[in-house]
Amino acid sequence: MTQPILHTLICSTRPGRVGPGVAEWAHAAAVAHGGFDARLVDLASFGLPVFDEPEHPRLGRYVHEHTKAWSASVNAADAFLFVLPEYNYGPPGALINALNYLVREWQYKAVGFVSYGGVSGGMRSVQVTKGLLTTLKMVPMLEAVAIPFVAQQLQAEGGIAANAVHGAAATAMLDELLRWTKALQGLRA
Numbered sequence: 001m002t003q004p005i006l007h008t009l010i011c012s013t014r015p016g017r018v019g020p021g022v023a024e025w026a027h028a029a030a031v032a033h034g035g036f037d038a039r040l041v042d043l044a045s046f047g048l049p050v051f052d053e054p055e056h057p058r059l060g061r062y063v064h065e066h067t068k069a070w071s072a073s074v075n076a077a078d079a080f081l082f083v084l085p086e087y088n089y090g091p092p093g094a095l096i097n098a099l100n101y102l103v104r105e106w107q108y109k110a111v112g113f114v115s116y117g118g119v120s121g122g123m124r125s126v127q128v129t130k131g132l133l134t135t136l137k138m139v140p141m142l143e144a145v146a147i148p149f150v151a152q153q154l155q156a157e158g159g160i161a162a163n164a165v166h167g168a169a170a171t172a173m174l175d176e177l178l179r180w181t182k183a184l185q186g187l188r189a
């Protein structure tokens, strides 16, 4: 069996974001895990405007090229690792918007989190996001990586100064993500 495709998704899109630095570490952890065909995907690169499709996305009748490109990307993934910041105790609007764009492409896929922020390490954002994901028939993982005070973890040469706790949490999360990804393959067939 070929390895399932994992998209590590940079969920923040603002100029000056720290998301790519965190994602660099998360993607490296996914590659090192060895269970996935791990790929890094930047939500910002799709340039999605506020949802502008005329029909409900469950129909898949997209009129805009940006939607077709986003649909093709999400469709290609078997699982996701969301690199998720916390904005006002929730996920960034860019992620909510990107989730709203599609329906079938998300269904029966598992999602792990590497969250970050201030004192909470983005955990409140993860909890809010879980409700959106289950409405799309996705399966969010309990095991997760939370990085508090992310600004203090950034390294001058890029990436973050992750510690052994982060590494162990990433392994536990990726093990569980692989287990669910394999289990869900039958539902998507």
Ligand SMILES: Cc1cc2nc3c(=O)[nH]c(=O)nc-3n(C[C@H](O)[C@H](O)[C@H](O)COP(=O)(O)O)c2cc1C
Residues within 6 Å of the ligand: 012, 013, 014, 016, 017, 018, 019, 020, 085, 086, 087, 088, 089, 090, 116, 117, 118, 119, 120, 121, 122, 150
């Ligand atoms: C609009 C906004 C709201 C924020 N709200 C929170 C928050 O509720 N909790 C928190 O821990 N950090 C909060 N922060 C701090 C972010 O977690 C921090 O700036 C982080 O770097 C954002 O990720 P990004 O740089 O990839 O966009 C907020 C930042 C912004 C820009």
